[in-house]
Amino acid sequence: MLRVAVPNKGSLSEIAAEMLAEAGYSGRRDSRKLVHADVRNDVEFFYLRPRDIATYVGSGALDVGITGRDLLLDSGSDAREIAHLDFGDSTFRFAGPAGAFTGIEGLAGKRVATSYPKLVDDFLRERGIEAKTVKLDGAVESAVQLGVADAVADVVSTGATLASAGLEIFGPVILESTAVLIGGPNRREGIDRLLRRLRGVLVARKFVIMDYDLEESKLEAATAVAGGIESPTVSPLKEEGWVAVRVMVTSDEANDVMDRLADLGARAILVTAIHAARL
Numbered sequence: 001m002l003r004v005a006v007p008n009k010g011s012l013s014e015i016a017a018e019m020l021a022e023a024g025y026s027g028r029r030d031s032r033k034l035v036h037a038d039v040r041n042d043v044e045f046f047y048l049r050p051r052d053i054a055t056y057v058g059s060g061a062l063d064v065g066i067t068g069r070d071l072l073l074d075s076g077s078d079a080r081e082i083a084h085l086d087f088g089d090s091t092f093r094f095a096g097p098a099g100a101f102t103g104i105e106g107l108a109g110k111r112v113a114t115s116y117p118k119l120v121d122d123f124l125r126e127r128g129i130e131a132k133t134v135k136l137d138g139a140v141e142s143a144v145q146l147g148v149a150d151a152v153a154d155v156v157s158t159g160a161t162l163a164s165a166g167l168e169i170f171g172p173v174i175l176e177s178t179a180v181l182i183g184g185p186n187r188r189e190g191i192d193r194l195l196r197r198l199r200g201v202l203v204a205r206k207f208v209i210m211d212y213d214l215e216e217s218k219l220e221a222a223t224a225v226a227g228g229i230e231s232p233t234v235s236p237l238k239e240e241g242w243v244a245v246r247v248m249v250t251s252d253e254a255n256d257v258m259d260r261l262a263d264l265g266a267r268a269i270l271v272t273a274i275h276a277a278r279l
């Protein structure tokens, strides 16, 4: 059985479980269960803290896992990134009291609170800056106000948490993070199948199918608006000089593409969700 580590808590857990379900795997029904065997798919899921997943996978105790790139790098484990999974996007940044820092040079000799000490130490060491990291488990934004640190280094998504603590981002981006599939020393056969299925879910989430009717003479202009992944499927319509076109479009762009196709004279533009895909 392929042994897969899945986050049991935190920002990544819900979407990871949803993606696996959409990929056709069964999951635990009781959120206190730590292991679930999907016998039909020959996979065993282990529900673990996202921070621990790289340790299990890197040691070979488990074959693959879903975690955050930031957590993988902070763990120092030998696990490697196999693919990024298009969710859990965040940046990892330094922040301090408004106006207190203009760049990372100002961190020399200062205290930086973080839940990711290795990530921060490595980043500063590579740039020749000696600062003291103060390891906290979470809510690090409070560390400056409470006097245990001069600055923080933490996950930033909307920036709302920083703003409410009166902190401002400074210095370069430490890391662009996202949810990733990681692998260790075990190269099990089932890994490719899991990856193919997860990629199928990503495509299904990211793209829609667009169908429309168009005058054949406008086809080139319409293909410039929406070219599809390979190229559009074009079928003749009974009405002379008209064709039916089918093309994949990213969900984000769907409305804009519909407007532009309508401007070209397209009719009966229909958008349908993709349930699953293998490209």
Ligand SMILES: Nc1ncnc2c1ncn2[C@@H]1O[C@H](COP(=O)(O)OP(=O)(O)OP(=O)(O)O)[C@@H](O)[C@H]1O
Pocket: 009, 010, 011, 012, 050, 051, 067, 068, 069, 070, 071, 088, 089, 090, 138, 155, 156, 157, 158, 177, 178
């Ligand atoms: N607000 C957020 N937006 C996007 N990604 C986030 C956010 N907070 C954390 N993450 C990402 O989620 C992953 C897991 O982080 P973590 O386990 O800390 O989640 P959590 O919700 O903070 O849980 P906890 O702090 O209770 O352990 C990390 O890769 C982190 O970058």
Ligand SMILES: O=P(O)(O)OC[C@H]1O[C@H](OP(=O)(O)OP(=O)(O)O)[C@H](O)[C@@H]1O
Pocket: 011, 137, 138, 139, 140, 141, 154, 155, 156, 157, 158, 159, 160, 161, 162
């Ligand atoms: O930029 P924002 O959208 O405000 O999100 C960023 C916040 O989200 C995470 O906190 P979480 O809820 O995981 O709490 P924690 O600090 O205890 O981990 C992260 O550690 C930041 O504090």
Ligand SMILES: [Mg+2]
Pocket: 138
């Ligand atoms: Mg957190």
